[in-house]
Amino acid sequence: MKKSFWLIVFLFLLCSFVEANRQDKITVETIDKTKLAKIIKERKGKILFLNLWATWCVPCREEFPSIVKLAGEYKDSVEFVGISVDYPDEVDSKIIPFLKSINADFVSYVNGFGSDEKLINALDKKWNGALPATFIFDMHGNKQFFLNGKQSYEEFKKEITKILSNTM
């Protein structure tokens, strides 16, 4: 009886430790033109789901849980990447706390282009800069979808499914 009690305590502590470690793994690097081009190009058989957001953008925060859910469901076929347009000096104070609060453990970056306009133009000159914005690239790095504004889980899933079914 006593043994099993200590076993449960041990397992509980182990789980807490693993969870805490997982959460601490969230890092946010800056992204520039070269790094962005490399991410788009190096697909390794996966499609790319690229979401542009900011902690100050309410609709971005609202759609994020759907992206986290999809990242869990499609981890074998889709690479999820988030780019925050907050400032690089807000990584620890704003970006990471938000990502932790919703368990977003996919790769996240912060805009290191030096200006919002440079990032916008690197992704799509026709994009007016309204957030959130999502770009989906096929496994060859070709842009297939541009979704401007807040999307639902179903809307995202529909576009992902379309690209995956075209490449099967």
Add this chain to the structure above:
Amino acid sequence: MKTKMNFLLLLFLFSAISFSKIFSEGELKKAENFKLKDYNGKEYQLNDFKNSKVIVVMFIATQCPVSNAYNSRMAQLYSDYKDKSVTFLGINSNKQESSEEVKNHAKENKLDFIILKDPNNIIADKFGASVTPEIFVLNKNFEVLYHGRIDDSRRENDVKTKDLRNALDEIISGKKVSVTDTKAFGCSIKRVS
């Protein structure tokens, strides 16, 4: 032979018109007159400002941190240009921001220019405005001379290009606006669904 030439000419003209139509869509070239009420219920129309040399239409918000980062810069712009025949019109098209909220926000942030409430975002749709803050500079014929951001950084200390000021200075001194379009980055306008 002549019929064939005419047919080809017509086809060419039709293609050219269609082509130009595709590429002119999306960007507002000239605004139409509109009527909106300010936060006190007083009605204004764009035609009221026909005597101004320049009309600066600014889509702004009360709750957007980006728009709010520009409050003091907007107040300063108004103060610097109001006596130079420049009219500033703020427009709030966000569905969740009431006239009362717009009024209090203007008072708190010393935004002394006219701020109109666009209850069903009809004017935001007509202008094709997407975010706050987003600027349209019009001449007295309501032709769009500049569209985009106020400047290039949400942080005032990091500003390198004062796009709106540059455009206004050029217009006032009778020059052609050198940069007519920039990207306005900010919070999406919350439209009625």
